[in-house]
Amino acid sequence: MTPFGVGEPGGWLSALPLLVGTGLVLNALRLRHRLSALPRVSPAERAEPLRWAADSREAEGPYGPYAMLTAANAVLSGQARRAALAHAREHDLQVLDLIPADLPVERALDLARHVDPRTYRLDPLALGRGAGFATVVASGLLGRAGVRPGGLEPGEYGAVTVKLRQYAQPCRQGEGYAADLAVVPCHTTPRAPACRGRRAWLGSLGVSPLAALGGSVLSYGLVWLALAADVAWGVLAVAAYCVAPYVTFAGTPLSPRDLHRTALLRLVQTPWNWWRTLYDPLTEWELRQTRLLAKAREGYRDDLAEGLERFFEPRRGDCPWCGARSLATHLVSRDVVQAKPGRFTLDRCEECQHIFQNPQLNEAGLEYYYRDTYDGLGAMTSERLFATQGDSYKARAEMAAAHLSPRMWLDVGAGHGHFCQIARTVMPDTVFDGLDLSQGVREGKQRGWLRRAYRGRFPELVDELAGRYDVVSMFHYLEHTPDPFAELDAAVKILVPGGHLLVELPDPASRSGRLLGRRWGAWMQPQHLHMISMGNLEDALAARGLRVVARERRGAHQRHDLVFSVLTTLTALAPSPSRPWAPPGRTAAARIRRVAGLVLAVPLLAVAAPLDRLVLPLIPGASDAYRVLARKDEG
DSSP states (O other), X not given: OOGGGTTSTTHHHHTHHHHHHHHHXXXXXXXXHHHTTOOBOOOOTTOOOOOOTTTOSOOEETTEEEEEEEETTXXXXXXHHHHHHHHHHHTTOSXXXXXXXXXXHHHHHHHHHXXXXXXXXXXXXXXXXXXXXXXXXXXXXXXXXXXXXXXXXXXXXXXXXXXXXXXXXXXXXXXXXXXXXXXXXXXXXXXXXXXXXXXXXXXXXXXXXXXXXXXXXXHHHHHHHHXXXXXXXXXXXXXXXXXXXXHHHTTSSOOOTTHHHHHHTHHHHHHHHHHHHHHSOOOHHHHHHHHHHHHHHHHHHHHHHXXXXXXXXOOOSSOTTTOOOOEEEEEEEOOTTTOOSOOEEEEEETTTOOEEESSOBOHHHHHHHHTTTSSGGGHHHXXXXXXXXXXXXXXXHHHHHTTOXXXXXXXXXXXXXXXXXXXXXXXXXXXXXXXXXXXXXXXXXXXXXXXXXXXXXXXXXXXXXXXXXXXXXXXXXXXXXXXXXXXXXXXXXXXXEEEEEEEEEEOTTOHHHHHHGGGSTTTOTTTOOEEOOHHHXXXXXXXXXXXXXXXXXXXXXXXXXHHHHHHHHHHHHSOOTTOTTSOSSOHHHHHHHHHHHHHHHHHHHHHHHHIIIIIGGGSTTOOOXXXXXXXXXXX
């Protein structure tokens, strides 16, 4: 008999306890590696007396006076406060999130899952993270961010934590940004339940509580499945599950106050933690979100009552690119981003192969289907998505830097300015401005990610911007516009002679698009109105006096084809029950379906992510995007 019955009937099922136990220990070691990098705040034996900026101006640091934010029930000794301020001063920080050394296991695991301290300070796009206990902040940054010092409930605290990290400036000394986390030698209130406010805290950080619980439900279920598969060996999987917290926190600055109880009772306590997380009383922040959701639901109900037909232009019989009338249906899709009602058709021109939405959304339709995607209810989700694209943003900047040294750069479709925030690390002498239709571009200026922010439609701002810029960039922008030709005309007009236009677009010739069908992320219905091939784009550039000087296909690959396919399938089969455009009723069934979908999505995403990064880039023709850099010749 082979170990665990491998090779015998049912052998792989018998091997499940070993696989589950090994996976649990490896994951615990991964989290331990993260937590071990947390710096410690050392109590100063002779720390100088201070009063905080909320009371006076005497708590000065390298960025002026400091203030303290705390959770509503947090207690921090004077010695710990002095030590935290000394740490912020010494390490050139504007924002220092303080983590209590005895943070409860569940909250400490949330921290480890969602932040890597080794890269937190270095990443220009890192989302603010902490323990929701206390934060030292430079008063000037608080003013820019519109935050007042004082005690905060969990939801408010999480939203502020994210915002403060976005407003942190580059360090005056050395690399990175003036924001960090550190463990402070103090104690949390033992009477406060570990999961009190956890749902609001996670939600305000942009982490879906249901998604957070999905991973826990999966690992818990696998432990019981391993026990059922082989009772004798399944005990090892149970032991690994209970020992995992010890492995996670051993040798780290954290010593959770409930570590022993959690490890001993983990099989019983974990479902109880799920219950407390989901059914904790609503916080004030959540009540405000509920009111916003109810208001949004009323607006969507009124929109749907008037019918969807009013959101579309008349169907056209000719190609908007070349004028040919030989059209064929390329694919039909539903809303893959938000699961709003409606069906959308992409037609293909048989002459020039241009692919376009037909009938196309009109202005009212674009407003309806974009609403709550990048702003409003979807602002935090999109922020999390853009924060993961740093490598792609850097590759775009490096392509330009290899050919030119621009002085003034305008990013069209800039959003909050995520690309510009990364690009200035590649080209520190370049000034970056941004233009967008949304309010987010002004927020980008407030953060310091953009020097100037222009809000409006690009072709309508040409007279104001003409002849100002060395470089204009359009990254995944043209495909969203009703008239790409008008956008290219505007770019030519505002470029100085010898200036450059850098365009990145999804590649409709991608093999991934053919394999994944309407689940391919780049089709992205209903937002993408035009899918422009590289040849067609280059012809349009040449017709406007722009000469291509560089192009990239493999280097522009986004590396999320399979992940996006999994997520769009999840959205289609198990959409969020809280979406305000959802049909009324059946909430309980929708929640169960959503949790089940999230649990099933976890292993699929675990497989899809490495395939996207390591395997798909090796397949010829699999790149999902391309970049073209073109020069406006003199004269």
